Amino acid sequence: MTTPLTLIPGHQPDGSPLLTVVGEIDMTNTGALAEALDGTEGSLVVDLTAVEYLDSAGLSVLFAHADRIELVATPLLGPILTVSGLAELTTVHGLTAEGPAGDR
Amino acid sequence: MARSEDAGHHERAAGAGAGVFAADAEVGRDLARVDWSATPLGPPDRWPQSLQTAVSILLSSRFPMWMAWGEELTFFCNAAYRRDTLGQKYPWALGRPAGEVWREIWGDIGPRIDTVMTTGEATWDEALLLFVERSGYTEESYHTFSYSPLRDDDGTVVGMLCVVSEETERVIGERRMTTLRDLGSDPSVVRTEQEILAFADQQLSGNPQDLPFTLTYLFQPDGSAKLAGCNGMSSGHPAAPAVLPPGEGVWPAAEAAGGESLLVPLDGPPFSGLPAGSWAKPPTQALVTPLLRQGDTPYGFLVAGLNPFRVLDDGYRGFVELLAGHLSTGVASARSYEAQQRRAEELAELDRAKTTFFSNISHEFRTPLTLIMGPLEELRTRFADGDRRVREELDVVHRNGLRLGKLVNTLLDFSRIEAGRMQATYEPVDLPALTGELASVFRSAVEKAGLVYDVDCPPLDEPVFLDRGMWEKVVLNLVSNALKFTFDGSIRIAVRTEGSHAVVTIADTGIGVAADEVPRLFERFHRIENARSRSNEGSGIGLALVKELIGLHGGTITADSTEGEGTRFTIRLPFGTAHLPTASVAPARDTRTVSSADPYVQEALRWLPDEDGTGAGGGVPPVPPTGADTSPDRATGPAVTARVLVADDNADMRDYLTRILTGAGYRVDTVEDGAQALEAVRAQAPDLVISDVMMPELDGLSLVAELREDPRTASVPALLLSARAGQEASIEGLQAGADDYLVKPFAAAELLARVRANMELARLRNHQARWRAALVDSLQEAFFVCDENGAVIEINAAFTDILGYGPEGLPYQPIHPWWPDAETDAAAHDQVAAAFSQLVGDAKGSYSIPVTHQDGHRVWVTAMFSEAQDPDTGSQVIVGTFRDVTAEHYAIQRESAQAALGMRVSRAASLPEALTGALAELKDLWSARRVLAVVRGQGQEPEVTSTDPDLTWEMLSAERREEFTGWLEQPPLTAVSDAKGAGITVNHPEGPMVLHVTLGENRPFTDEDQLLLSLMAGQLAQALARAHQIDQQRETAIALQRAILGPSHLPEGFAVRYEPATRPLEVGGDWYDTVALPDGRIGIVVGDCVGHGLQAATVMGQLRSACRALLLQDASPARTLMALDHFAAGIPGALCTTVFCGVLDPGTGELTYSSAGHPPGILTHPDGTTTLLEEGRSIPLAVRPGRHRPEAGCTVPARATLLLYTDGLVERRSRPLTAGIDQASEAVQDGREAAVDDLATQVMTRLAPANGYDDDVALLLYRHPAPLEMSFPAESSQLAPVRKALRSWLGQCELPPHMVQSVLVAAGEACANAVEHGHRDAPGETVRLRAEAHAGALHLTIADSGRWKQPQPHLNTHRGRGVGLMHALMQRVTITAGTTGTIVDMHTRIA
Known part of the structure; x- marks a missing residue:
């Protein structure tokens, strides 16, 4: 049984591609996430605002596409994105406004 | 000769080289005179600049220098060098080759110069000995110098410069000083002449330079001189004969005796082959110096061989004279010391001889005197009425015997005075009375001589301190002396006071003494020749003794005399005692009658014309009529024949004593010395021992001492006979233990009287002793007497009964045989030793000690002792008794x-x-x-x-x-x-x-x-x-208590303790309980029944069960307690039980509670503050059944700790309850970071009194939230639910949101690892997760049963990243991988 995860492909108001992720990302469902990412080409914004849990398994998927994705996240994910170093490779939106990203 | 005599040449040269030599006028002039053209250097105007400069520097220096230049090393020097060193070689040396100038030392300096010339390196020599010839002889000289190279204008070494300082004076001066100092270093103060000279020779040998040899001759009384010291030369050398006869010999002794010093040339025999000292050739001269003696001819002379390389200058001569002076002083002090020593020895020897002589007189004279006077008394008695002629002859013998005795006594007095052994006792005496009394015994004799006898002795104001015996001798001697030399006129005796002195004068109108004889009147043995006197007899020691005796009194005696007119003796005696030795001053005693006058008077009477021819007549005191009782036939013999043992080495004396004693009816045995006497007494104890004091083998004193030592003979009476008169002798005898002491000569009657008296005394004493022995033996207690050393000298029968040791072993010396053995029974031995020291140390006391019976068995005795004085010997003894307390001792x-x-x-x-x-x-x-x-x-x-x-x-x-x-x-x-x-x-x-x-x-x-x-x-x-x-x-009770106590399964988050009281160890009625309620809440009960023991435990059990049931029925603490009131009312012993009852929601921490008189719960917040649960309180159980009980509510905050307890935890005697509650609060505060079960232990330990709890204690702790414990199969599908549960628990912990996420991720990574790696080979194994919150920290443990791999990021990037995340997100992560599984421990502080 995999952890429920919702992946919503979409577009930004400017028309660029967007992937909205909802739920918890752990080793049971990273496959789905990877598939979703692999299915896109070019730059992509991944919206993790509704992600409540992200562990190293999910991070590895994101690291694999780090050069072409931008992330949107809540401060809840700030520490993990920061300590993993992912925030250094990709642009992460939504951390600084709330504070936790400012902990850097 | 290089020096030019030619003036013209000189002018030229001077002209040419004037500039070179200008630096020194005198030496420059002489240098300028040198015919330089004849030298390899050529004329000075052609000299290279370097040479000119060198010469110029040389001349201008005031330090002694010389230099050499060129192939011949041509010599230059400056004025200072000329002065100090060159001597007569100047100016000859200038311009000559250096090797010629210093030919005699070229062997020493040549090689050095070569070195400089070839290597260009400078040399340095310090105080180098060089034999130079600069004063017409080869001279010992010392130089400190340096040779340095001189270079020409090209820099080639072409010459050398010598800077030198002459050190000859210094070196030789120091050498001589050292010799003189060493001579004076003789460490012993005074030694014999021989030793002093030997020491001097040894010191002189240290300077073989100045003193190649020395001889010391001392003049002998016959005018010859004897070799007494010899240094550097063998004594057999012809130049060192052992004796120089007067007026001849190799050395000029006569001149030396006249005080002259003489220089002796050492040519030809006997001076050939003389020692050379440190030199290559022997001295050619010797200085003979007298050893001067102040105001007398010299002691001798010193011959000093002189250094051939030095002239005899003042310094050298002075040095030798100082040596001679030193030797004189040494000889003088040695001789004076020897003389003193000899004198002292002679004096001591003389004194010894004299003392020995006088002491011997005692024995040698007194013994024969006794043997003369004793029988004589008998004869005189026997012939009292017999032939007149015989009687007269006997009287002559008697009188002369008395005289002889007097003389011996006088001599003995001298010997005592000399030896300082005169025992005087100065007592206050009425001087006029005593003097008058003494004078009066001569009255009849004086009057018989037809002289006027004027005794004028009026009383004085104060007494004079006198030794009566001595004063007697003074007066008797002077008066008899006056009578002896006075033929007409009077004798006058007067006593007066003059200032601080009593003055006694004895004046006669006798023949007087010539003026030149007066000073010698008091000389010992001096007799005035040809003086007319009544008798020619006289030893000439009477007046000398008088003077000595008066001297002992601190007084003086003077004599005034005019020849033909008379003589007056004046005695002055100081009043008081200040002048007398304190120890000899005694209070006044009973006046004794004149005791020693008889010989004097008897003698004086013999000088006078004998009217009736009887000798003793008129008022003259008769010879003591002792003879009357001594005749054997009249003696009152002893009732039973008594045995007397006579010990004397003199056969005559033995026979005499035997005759007297046998005659008196005694049985007499004789022996010849003390040893035989001792043997005889030991063989068979006599009734009396009579012993001479002076005997070979064992003398009388030792004999008595031996007799007294031995208990078998201790009581045998002993009478000592001695020739030694005087108190000190008799005291010595009595001290040795003699019963009586008789001085020779003695009268037979006196001897017999003493013998009788002593026998009587002994018999009496023996009778008493027998009585005493019988009395002592009859004592039930053991009795003993110890001497002052602790030796047991007397015991009784009971003593023997108790200890087994009988009287046959006496004396028992310490350590006594009954002491416990020090080896095998040290403690008992020490105990006895302590008691023993008490025995000999204290005046009285008692002790109980273990002792060993003769047969070996242990006996305990209690002894009492006290000090006593032996009435016989006067010595200190210890008398004690003891009894056997063995049985009592062991019973106690x-x-x-x-x-x-x-x-x-x-x-x-x-x-x-x-x-x-x-x-x-x-x-x-x-x-x-x-x-x-x-x-x-x-x-x-x-x-x-x-x-x-x-x-x-x-x-x-x-x-x-x-x-x-x-x-x-x-x-x-x-x-x-x-x-x-x-x-x-x-x-x-x-x-x-x-x-x-x-x-x-x-x-x-x-x-x-x-x-x-x-x-x-x-x-x-x-x-x-x-x-x-x-x-x-007790074990049963505790087991029971524990059995009824507490739930079998305690909910998470709780810790409980029960501790019974320590002393007396008893179970009580305290309990705790938790009840899982149907709605998920937990009922909490802590209660305390009154009383202890099984009874209380039973009541507790019932209440506990009831409370559980009630809570399950109705989860309201107040209502539960109200129902319990009714229940308890029906149980005996349940009244007044206190209970805390609460209901806790473990999810929210909400707590409702009610207290029935129970101490308040303590709630400790994460920040350390505490709150007491003091509400909802009412009276103890069953006091008012039916009464409403209040209920209170509170929330246990996240990470707070709740403590419930019974009063045993906090209640102490004399301390308010609040103090205990505060203490408990502190303990919980301090332990708020500890796991709750550890905290329970900490609280119980910390509050425990030193001797343990004296009441039983129940304790319950809860920390909110309870730890999360989960077990799940190692499957990835479990991850989300686990995460959910953890998220919820973390919420209960009230953590900041970001921290929740971090903990979730870290825990999630650990769980993912467990699932992915730990169990990929065996999926479905259990993973356990435990999370626990303390006040300020979180602890998580994730354990599986698999094995982790070490992170290998290159193989598996995201897993490796997982471990990295754990470390990054938590404060401490410990991963312990073992064979049985892997445990991840994580810890983070709650910020």
């Missing part, structure tokens, strides 16, 4: 030991404690090294309890274990023993036991000890059984 010992054991055992709280205590008691009792109990209980191996706490059965040796195993088979109370100690078998509640006492060294285990051990073992067995019984009861 047993009683006290048993009491102590009982006390110790009754105090014990448990069986092991009782046994341990008993062992300690036994160890003390026997001062044992170790006491051991071995019990064969239920276990495989016997149990060991020992006073050595660490000892175990395994530690015992195999033989020892076997021994004990054997003993354990024995029936109870069987005594066992081995080399180390003794033991006994005892019944222990758990099985047979052997009790073993290992004794200290030298401590025997007696039968009494064995008996005591048996008694104590019996007592111990009973005590152990009792302790065991009590133990069992």
